[in-house]
Amino acid sequence: MVDLLKLAEEALTVVRDVVQESIKCGWGLKPKSIGAYGDRSYAFDLVAERTILNIITDKLKNVAIISEELGITGSGNPDYYVLIDPVDGSRNASRGIPIYSTTLVISKSMNSKDIIVGGVVDHVSGDIYIGERDGSVVASGGKPKLTNVRSLKDSYLIVSMWSIRDERYRKWAEKIICNSSFSSFLASTALEICYIISGRVDGYVCLGPYLRPFDFLAPIFLLKLAGGTYKILTVDGVADEIDLSAGRNFGVIAAPNEELAYEILNLREDP
Structure with a gap:
């Protein structure tokens, strides 16, 4: 029987090395085609996707893949579903900004309630965040370090720029930002949420419909x-x-806790 946690960790470890080498050599930075979900792909996106697919399908023979670049491929009646964002933060990577990652989810069905394993690798530091259902989470080689911040006024938040650019959510976003201690935006949703797990920030907010499942399911599963x-x-x-x-x-x-999450959520209802 395949150890899914070890398989995910292997895929994330190898893909980090491959992507870093492609960027170091320069060829990974070449713009390529538009991916299945409409975003520009770079060579490092494509090699990351191919690397993960090869590792996963070598061990799991009856699997369906949902990936940002390829879309949906593989078995029509699989034993497992694998959700991949080959490089989350591609624009950062292409510009030399050291904040980008790869995310991977393994699930028993197409529904998020059946996720078994989730993992995220920070391509620059090499830190891996990984865990499995009913188990523990490994964050950067150690235990999670969630903060105990329970009030917006004491919090350091990551706030997606889309929350401000979209006028439907702007007032809500402004209230969140103005009531927080500090806010920032880093453009890699997966890492931004993982930073909550490692205690670097106290929350992540994207208020509007701007995220796809492969952007956030792995890190929120781990969180x-x-x-x-x-x-x-x-x-x-x-x-x-x-x-x-x-x-x-x-x-x-x-x-890191319900108190802070609900304070953020409830600002939407305030006059």
Whole structure:
């Protein structure tokens, strides 16, 4: 029987080396085609995807893959579903900004409630965040270090720029930013949420429908295992579960505890 946690860790470790080598040599920075979900792909995106696919399909013979570049491929009746964002933060990587990652999820069904394993690798530091259902989370080689910040006024938040650019969410975003101690934006959702797990920040906010499942499902799965919490936002409210193959339809509030998450969420209802 395949050890899915070890398989995910192997894939993340190898893909980090491959991507770093492609960027160091220069060929990884070449713009390529438009991916299945409409975003520009670089050579490092494509080699990352191919590397993960080769490792996963070598061990899991009956699997469906959902990836940012390829879309949905593989078995029509799989034993496992694997959700991949080959490089989250491609624009950062292409500009030499050292904040980008790879995310991977293994699930028993197309529904997020059936996720078994999730993992994220920080390509620059090499830190891996990984865990499996009913187990623990390894964060940067150690234990999670969620902060105990429970009030917005004491918090350091990551706030997606889309929350401000979209006028539907601007006032809500402004209230969050003005009430927080400090806010920033780094352009790699997966790492930004993982920074909550490692205690570097106190929360992540993207208020509008600008995220796809492969952007955030791995880190929020890990955050929940580590004792944190999240709210998946839709135009109609809050969703408990989502389809792994859904498009750009979601926002996310992620926090180390329910108190902070609800304070952020409830600002939407304030006059």
